[in-house]
Amino acid sequence: MTTLITINRIYYLVGFIVMLLVGMTLKDKGNPKRYTTALFWFLFGSIFLFGDIMVDQLGKSLAYRLIGVMVILIALIAGTGMLSTGSYQTSTxxxxxxxxxxxxNWLFFPAVLIPVITVACTVLLKGVSVGGMFLLDQKQLTLAALCVAxxxxxLAGWKLTGGTPLxxxxxxxxxxxxxxxxxxxxxMLAMLGGVFVAAKTGNSVQQVVSMFVDPDNLFLVVAIYCVxxxxxxxxxxNAFAAFPVMxxxxxxxxxxxxxxxNPAPLVAIGMYSGYCGTLMTPMAANYNIVPAALLELKDKYQVIKVQIPTALTLLTVNIFLMYFLAFR
Known part of the structure; x- marks a missing residue:
């Protein structure tokens, strides 16, 4: 059966929006590095917008290599400080x-709609079709529901504020x-997790632990797993990327x-231990770096510094919870 809202169409929409941002960046003469900033987002948007075309026209092998080169260029532009912020008209x-x-409080209404509609569509539209066509991509149902949300x-924000799409x-x-x-x-980190899994890093971890740790020392093995x-x-x-490896x-x-x-409490507490690491790393940018940027904090690592004591305390508690709960 065909699908109305597929994951590929969502990718095209993301790529189209990113290209609009590229055009605005190029027109912004107040941005001192507008060309390299625009190139950064153009490369990123091209992967969404033209990825399928490259695979169809060039074949998977060449297309994947080309996308790999684009990812390296993205990293080089960001790593060499060639991104800058544009000029904007701000309200008083x-x-x-x-x-x-x-x-x-109606300002929060559009934000509240996102999780509500996502959950509703995920639960209610699973397997639902109209005229022989699925409404949402059944293989990526949650992502399709998130896009609809x-x-x-x-649309609710436009209606509420009287703003425009532009x-x-x-x-x-x-x-x-x-x-x-x-x-x-x-x-980027999701791709890195895939690389580690494909490289069978978990087998290497097992060999290293076997060399230096007595497998019969239960508490020590538990502590090593959690830490x-x-x-x-x-x-x-990303704890989800670390989980299959460890x-x-x-x-x-x-x-x-x-x-x-008992696998259930073991892996649950193991994931929780991974989340303790999330609190202490700038690599978890969407949790630690993005909030600092949005709040315009002087120290971009301030969020991490505040969270470290809590993270270490929780990690210690997790070690003992796993030791006493997972082996009964």
């Missing part, structure tokens, strides 16, 4: 206070400029097979 404090007083929230795109550019390269870091999840998450910025290397061979651990 009086105008913001007046707007806040006029709309009140964002569009609905955008104004929404301008504000998108302002936010993207404020966040900078960190906006695409989650995708390893946190450290790997700090490197990769679980295949430590949890499965030593704790589940070797010590007959």
């Amino acid at each position: 404090d009086e105008e913001r206070k007046a707007s806040s007083g006029r709309f009140g 964002c569009i609905c929230a955008l 104004q929404a795109v301008r504000q998108s550019r302002r936010l993207v400029d404020s966040i900078g390269w960190a906006a695409i870091l989650p995708q 390893g999840m946190a450290l790997f998450t700090m490197v990769m910025g 679980s295949a290397g430590i949890a499965l061979p030593f704790l589940i097979v070797g010590h007959h651990a």
Whole structure:
């Protein structure tokens, strides 16, 4: 059966919006590095917009190599400081206070719509078809539902504020400029996780642990698993990417097979340990760097510094929870 809203069409929409940002950046003469900034976002948007075309015309092997070169160029532009923030017309404090007083808590309505509609579409539209056509991509149902929710929230925002679609795109550019390269870091880290899995890094972790640690020392293996999840998450910025590597290397061979651990509490606490690492790393940009940029904090690492004591305390508690709960 065909599908109305497919994941590929969502990618095309993302690429189209990014290209609008590229055009606005090129026209912004107040941006001192507008050409390299525009190139950065052009390369990023091209992957969404032209990825399928490159695969069809060039073949998977050549297309993937070309996209790899584009990713390297993106990293070089960001790493050499060739991104800059554009110039924007901002409202005064009086105008913001007046707007806040006029709309009140209704300003939060579009934001609340996103999770509500996403959950509703995911639950209610699974397997639903009209005229032999699925409404949402069944293989990527949650992402398709999220796209529908964002569009609905955008329409609600226009109705509420009386704004225009172009104004929404301008504000998108302002936010993207404020966040900078960190906006695409989650995708980069997801690819890194895939590379580690394909390289069978979990097997290497298992061999290293076997060389230096006594597998019969249960508490030590538990501590290494929990701390390893946190450290790997700090490197990769994503506990979901660290989980298959550390679980295949430590949890499965030593704790589940070797010590007959209950898998459910073991992996749940293991993931929680990974989230402790999320609190302590700039690699988790969407949690730690993006908020600092949006709040315009002087120290971009301030969020991480505040979270470290909590993260270390939770990690210690997780070690003991796993030791006492997963082996009963």
